[in-house]
Amino acid sequence: MQTAKPYRESRSAKYPESVHIIIVKDGKGRYNPMSASWVMFTSIEPAMIAISVGFERYTYELIEKQGEFVISIPSETMAREVDCFGSNSGRDLDKLKELGTATEPAAVIDNVLLSDASANYECRVTASLKTGDHMIFAAEIVASHINAEAIQRLFVLGSKQYGGVKFDQD
Template sequence: MSHLYKCLGSINGCVFEGGLDVIEVSWDEAIRRKYPEPVVLVVSCDREGKPNVMPAGWCMVTSGRPPMLAVSIGHGRYTHKLIEETGEFVIVFPNEEMKEMVEYTGSCSGRDVDKFKAFGIETLKAKRVKPPLIKDAVACFECKVRGRLVTGDHTIFAGEVVASHISEKYRYRLYNFGNNLFKTIPG
């Protein structure tokens, strides 16, 4: 394939060369092409320190200095309520052995179930936030909320990373390939 774009010298002056090899489809059909995507676990807790965890696919780095991560959480989620209350969360990169944990923690609400007890999730004490780390995770990032952006039915919480931790045993994080298929992509 030669050049995809031919720029005509103006900032907005890019036009396609030849025809487009695309068709218009619904949002629902097109968004399925996002897979594979990294999956994270978002750990939060209530004011008394009782933890909750949920899987999320919408997480990204938003700044290097200061280090910040953002995660998009649905307004009706229990995790949303807890992050709003405490202003803290932990982003966890799960390892391949955590596939079932990711599936199970996404199948019920922390309003109704203590997921840590129900699924036997082992934790480690965080250094600078109340929500715990998850043992054997590829990486854990302790975050304090520094910004919020309401985007339709979700809120993007931007958290400053106040402490980072990595596993000496696990290196490869889990990805979601769609249809409940989770696996790692070796680097």
């Protein structure tokens, strides 16, 4: 039996939910990370992915300007990063510097990869679609990287609760 609930209250039924970190370069030369759950692969050949970003986010402003970003899959050790990157804006804080998060240069685009993440995807925007208060950006994955050491990726289990889930590397 189902009970009617407003959308805002029923959204928690979707947990556990995957979480990602979207990184975009800003005009000050900083790489700004933002936590994001609303992400999905959309094509195998060419490799494509879509993300949904709120209009008020600094990340939205930056993607509109840069047209490219990295999507990082946080490993189980990165709950602190997801929390900080999802509750502070890069307009006010250099988030990577604040936590001392390890990075390394991306291979194709002007960006960084998160060294301890389970995987990192370098992406170039190909299309966008306004959906209510968010913009969906579709992007081609131009390079992908995987961390053989970090085999547990992070999931959001509930409000501010995070846990690792093992994935199959075959």
